[in-house]
Amino acid sequence: MTEDARTAEMRTALNGTALATRRVLLVEDDPALCTVIGLTLEAAGMEVTAAADGETALKEARTGRFAIVLLDLLLPALDGLEVCRRIRQTSHVPIIVITALDSTGDVVSGLEAGADDYMTKPFEGPELVARIRALLRRSRPQSDGVRRIGDLEIDAAAYRLRKAGRDVQLSAMEFRLLLVLSANVGRVLTRDVLLDRVWDYDYIGDSRLVDMAVKRLRAKIEDDPSNPTRVVTVRGVGYRFEPG
Amino acid sequence: MASRVARYRSRVVVSAVAAAVACLVLLAYHVISNARRVAFVERSRDEAALVLAVFSGDDSRQAVENIAEVGKNIGRVEIVAVAGRQVATSDARLDINTVPASVRVDRQPHELRAADARGGLRYLVVGGRTLDGAADVYVFFSKEKLDAGIAALRPTLALAWLASVLLVAALLQWNARRRMRRLAAHHERERRFNADMAHELRTPLAAMVTTASLIDDAGQLPPNLEGPLRVMVTQTRRLKTLVDNLLEVARLEAGDHDLHRELLSPAALASALVRAGGWRDRIDLVLDDSVVVSTDRRALVRVLINLMTNALHHGTGRARVRISREDGHARIDVIDDGPGIPADEVRGVFRRFSPSDSHRSPGSGLGLAIARENADLLGAELSVQTIVGIGTRFTMRMPAVDDGVLTTSVASDGRHLETPMLPDSSTGGRTTP
Numbered sequence: 180m181t182e183d184a185r186t187a188e189m190r191t192a193l194n195g196t197a198l199a200t201r202r203v204l205l206v207e208d209d210p211a212l213c214t215v216i217g218l219t220l221e222a223a224g225m226e227v228t229a230a231a232d233g234e235t236a237l238k239e240a241r242t243g244r245f246a247i248v249l250l251d252l253l254l255p256a257l258d259g260l261e262v263c264r265r266i267r268q269t270s271h272v273p274i275i276v277i278t279a280l281d282s283t284g285d286v287v288s289g290l291e292a293g294a295d296d297y298m299t300k301p302f303e304g305p306e307l308v309a310r311i312r313a314l315l316r317r318s319r320p321q322s323d324g325v326r327r328i329g330d331l332e333i334d335a336a337a338y339r340l341r342k343a344g345r346d347v348q349l350s351a352m353e354f355r356l357l358l359v360l361s362a363n364v365g366r367v368l369t370r371d372v373l374l375d376r377v378w379d380y381d382y383i384g385d386s387r388l389v390d391m392a393v394k395r396l397r398a399k400i401e402d403d404p405s406n407p408t409r410v411v412t413v414r415g416v417g418y419r420f421e422p423g
Numbered sequence: 424m425a426s427r428v429a430r431y432r433s434r435v436v437v438s439a440v441a442a443a444v445a446c447l448v449l450l451a452y453h454v455i456s457n458a459r460r461v462a463f464v465e466r467s468r469d470e471a472a473l474v475l476a477v478f479s480g481d482d483s484r485q486a487v488e489n490i491a492e493v494g495k496n497i498g499r500v501e502i503v504a505v506a507g508r509q510v511a512t513s514d515a516r517l518d519i520n521t522v523p524a525s526v527r528v529d530r531q532p533h534e535l536r537a538a539d540a541r542g543g544l545r546y547l548v549v550g551g552r553t554l555d556g557a558a559d560v561y562v563f564f565s566k567e568k569l570d571a572g573i574a575a576l577r578p579t580l581a582l583a584w585l586a587s588v589l590l591v592a593a594l595l596q597w598n599a600r601r602r603m604r605r606l607a608a609h610h611e612r613e614r615r616f617n618a619d620m621a622h623e624l625r626t627p628l629a630a631m632v633t634t635a636s637l638i639d640d641a642g643q644l645p646p647n648l649e650g651p652l653r654v655m656v657t658q659t660r661r662l663k664t665l666v667d668n669l670l671e672v673a674r675l676e677a678g679d680h681d682l683h684r685e686l687l688s689p690a691a692l693a694s695a696l697v698r699a700g701g702w703r704d705r706i707d708l709v710l711d712d713s714v715v716v717s718t719d720r721r722a723l724v725r726v727l728i729n730l731m732t733n734a735l736h737h738g739t740g741r742a743r744v745r746i747s748r749e750d751g752h753a754r755i756d757v758i759d760d761g762p763g764i765p766a767d768e769v770r771g772v773f774r775r776f777s778p779s780d781s782h783r784s785p786g787s788g789l790g791l792a793i794a795r796e797n798a799d800l801l802g803a804e805l806s807v808q809t810i811v812g813i814g815t816r817f818t819m820r821m822p823a824v825d826d827g828v829l830t831t832s833v834a835s836d837g838r839h840l841e842t843p844m845l846p847d848s849s850t851g852g853r854t855t856p
Contacts (some may be wrong), residue, residue: 209626213802219637300626302632302633303635382694383695405764
């Protein structure tokens with residue numbers, strides 16, 4: 180994917196100005212579930228493309244025309260986690276994994292593979308629509324200025340992050356997390372606040388979403404991710420973005 | 424499941440120990456009761472065995488020969504005395520007169536016990552009348568010889584004892600291990616079955632629940648189908664609750680806890696749950712916003728949701744949630760004005776599928792059990808007070824964190840945050856510039 184295509188996709192994911200805002204890639208091998216989710220999302224004004232297996236899903240995802248991916252973790256042949264990882268290698272698109280197993284291990288490995296949120300079967304239609312809308316919700320920078328913190332250069336308008344002059348690839352949600360954290364340098368943000376501001380969860384969300392996204396963000400912006408100096412943990416409370 | 428394995432293991436250990444002790448007691452009894460007999464048999468084949476002949480007849484010479492003949496079969500024979508008279512002996516130590524006069528000899532067919540004045544065993548004399556003879560032939564041991572025999576036997580007995588204990592222990596251990604392995608394999612199969620079942624069950628259920636939402640949103644339904652479809656929608660939701668609860672119970676059983684403590688405001692959590700449940704006009708909230716706890720969000724949500732659902736089911740449709748501070752603790756009350764719980768059912772109210780829960784409501788009968796088990800995980804007390812005809816109050820208490828932690832050092836409510844990137848309340852890509 181070219182740099183322009185990446186930026187365009189990132190804009191799509193964050194900005195919601197393109198038509199593709201409503202285009203959902205649904206990766207689900209169960210035909211009945213696929214049909215009713217399709218109907219539900221279409222009723223909510225979205226456009227759904229279905230893929231019944233991992234290979235098809237990757238092929239579709241590579242076109243870069245989707246605003247969001249709904250991904251079942253248990254797929255025939257190519258495993259859902261692997262699909263998630265491979266999409267993440269080339270794309271910023273928000274990914275919601277759908278899992279039938281809500282054991283800790285499954286959820287965490289989904290988030291580690293780069294998913295931004297998860298839903299456990301069975302879920303209600305309106306719940307799914309609300310989650311998709313929350314992740315697609317349009318974010319608009321108040322200023323188009325470039326924010327510089329230490330060796331990080333955050334260009335909110337271009338959805339671009341440079342670290343020591345080099346481009347760093349973030350997923351849409353990681354970028355959103357970075358924007359919220361860096362707008363509050365030196366202040367502790369609780370997981371609730373981050374869940375609310377980044378994921379649009381009203382207090383009840385799963386704080387592991389925050390922890391795993393912070394982990395992924397650190398891997399990309401910290402000099403030594405195991406000894407973070409930018410996004411530091413305030414034990415039992417939340418996270419703080421350190422100046423410079 | 425894990426607790427069942429633990430219970431089973433302790434049962435195996437207890438019965439193993441009991442069996443080992445019983446074996447030891449039997450063994451010791453056997454050893455002691457055999458000691459003398461063993462000593463005699465051993466010693467009578469010994470060169471040192473003595474034959475004491477006591478004659479009562481006239482034909483002394485013949486008797487002596489007979490004795491010598493008999494003696495050949497049982498060891499070395501020395502004639503110590505004939506008809507009360509001492510005779511020549513090859514060993515000067517063996518003098519009949521060394522048997523004290525006070526020794527009383529009881530005559531038995533094959534065993535004579537010689538006891539000393541205090542009744543303690545002093546001599547053991549075994550024998551009887553010889554064939555074709557007028558003589559009684561006895562084999563005679565002193566107490567010292569008996570003791571020496573038993574002392575020689577002791578290390579052997581101790582080794583045998585140790586060996587049998589080890590053998591019993593090894594056998595029990597082997598048996599227990601075999602059973603544990605079978606149990607562990609069974610547990611693993613059960614866990615995998617649960618996981619597979621969860622998946623197989625949840626996917627069609629997800630399709631049904633999503634369909635139910637579509638039917639809800641369909642607006643006008645064909646009149647002949649409206650009734651059946653409503654039943655299907657309601658029952659699908661009921662099934663969803665049941666499956667969710669069963670899987671939650673399975674998760675609790677499996678020990679998949681993974682608690683993450685964080686600072687939380689129970690008041691904020693309760694009002695978010697009420698908003699999410701659409702219960703704003705059914706649940707009154709009386710909240711102290713300043714109460715902060717350090718706890719696991721998911722588990723606390725499980726407790727609150729189940730208590731609230733229970734209160735709405737069992738009450739008149741309205742309930743109250745009160746959050747307050749009480750001597751260093753956060754106190755959460757969930758109160759309904761329902762019929763109350765009869766006294767004989769209160770104790771079992773937190774049990775899974777407890778009769779009081781299942782017959783009072785169309786719920787799954789698991790809600791209060793799930794609330795209790797999650798409260799236990801958090802180390803919180805969960806209690807119930809009920810007055811028949813007035814209502815029921817569930818109270819949860821857990822240590823509160825010193826207030827001010829969240830409100831002063833942390834931007835917890837988001838009111839004072841810099842949030843330049845954040846959206847207006849647009850949805851689904853409809854933009855509001």
